[in-house]
Amino acid sequence: MSLFRIEGLVKRFGGLLATDHVDLTVEQGEVHALIGPNGAGKTTLVNLISGLLPPDAGRLLIDERDITALPAHQRVGAGLSRCFQVTRVFARETVHDNLMLAVQAHAGSSMRFLAARSGERALVEQAEALAERVGLSAERDRIAGTLPHGAQRALDVALALAAKPRLLLLDEPMAGMGPDESARMVALIASLRSEMAILLIEHDMDAVFRLANRLTVLVQGRVLMTGTADEVRGHPDVQAVYLGTEAEGHS
Numbered sequence: 001m002s003l004f005r006i007e008g009l010v011k012r013f014g015g016l017l018a019t020d021h022v023d024l025t026v027e028q029g030e031v032h033a034l035i036g037p038n039g040a041g042k043t044t045l046v047n048l049i050s051g052l053l054p055p056d057a058g059r060l061l062i063d064e065r066d067i068t069a070l071p072a073h074q075r076v077g078a079g080l081s082r083c084f085q086v087t088r089v090f091a092r093e094t095v096h097d098n099l100m101l102a103v104q105a106h107a108g109s110s111m112r113f114l115a116a117r118s119g120e121r122a123l124v125e126q127a128e129a130l131a132e133r134v135g136l137s138a139e140r141d142r143i144a145g146t147l148p149h150g151a152q153r154a155l156d157v158a159l160a161l162a163a164k165p166r167l168l169l170l171d172e173p174m175a176g177m178g179p180d181e182s183a184r185m186v187a188l189i190a191s192l193r194s195e196m197a198i199l200l201i202e203h204d205m206d207a208v209f210r211l212a213n214r215l216t217v218l219v220q221g222r223v224l225m226t227g228t229a230d231e232v233r234g235h236p237d238v239q240a241v242y243l244g245t246e247a248e249g250h251s
């Protein structure tokens, strides 16, 4: 049984089929990459998954629970957490305060039965554990907006992890990063794999091929193929349609 399943998903914009009967599964412990040339429909699919857009047909299931009709915020409760291409970090707050806001927002009902002081302590411990998880413990008291870009993206991942997701949706986590920052983000994503399923949308093909157990290639809204890195690399249609455009300077 797949942790996450997309069945026959369709999205039309007027006469354009931006999502054309897409089927896709993500297994527990898997990094599944979604790739495709510009305009293939990756952003539309991400918006359908996170609930920012309603589909015209099809279903989305987490652990066999149908989440198709749930609004975005309720999908988080169902186990879906998203990192954004545009970061949602509060730039004027410290790293620690950003994390405290996130863990408070997701504190379960069990917290309400704790005395105020031990409840607060438990939240602080969670915030500190998240900072450590993404390598930001030393930056605890830094104003988030003053962190280097890569560290801000790591903080964004930590904010998504505060929801304790079963499926983490990463939308171009390496965007705008230099090689060192990318390498750190690759290591971070790899370290999360055992705890959750990850759907990764990323243009950095080195990172994708290093991380992904399977890849789905999207072209004009349709799934061209799903396979391992070797299967995708070796597929003549992929080389023609996708990697060909990549070599011509697609970012």
Ligand SMILES: Nc1ncnc2c1ncn2[C@@H]1O[C@H](COP(=O)(O)OP(=O)(O)OP(=O)(O)O)[C@@H](O)[C@H]1O
Binding pocket: 013, 016, 018, 036, 037, 038, 039, 040, 041, 042, 043, 044, 045
């Ligand atoms: N709100 C909208 N209204 C009309 N057409 C749209 C809308 N959003 C996306 N499209 C169209 O749907 C198609 C898929 O776009 P989408 O942004 O999902 O592609 P993408 O693979 O994410 O591309 P990129 O890598 O450039 O972000 C494109 O042809 C785009 O012009």
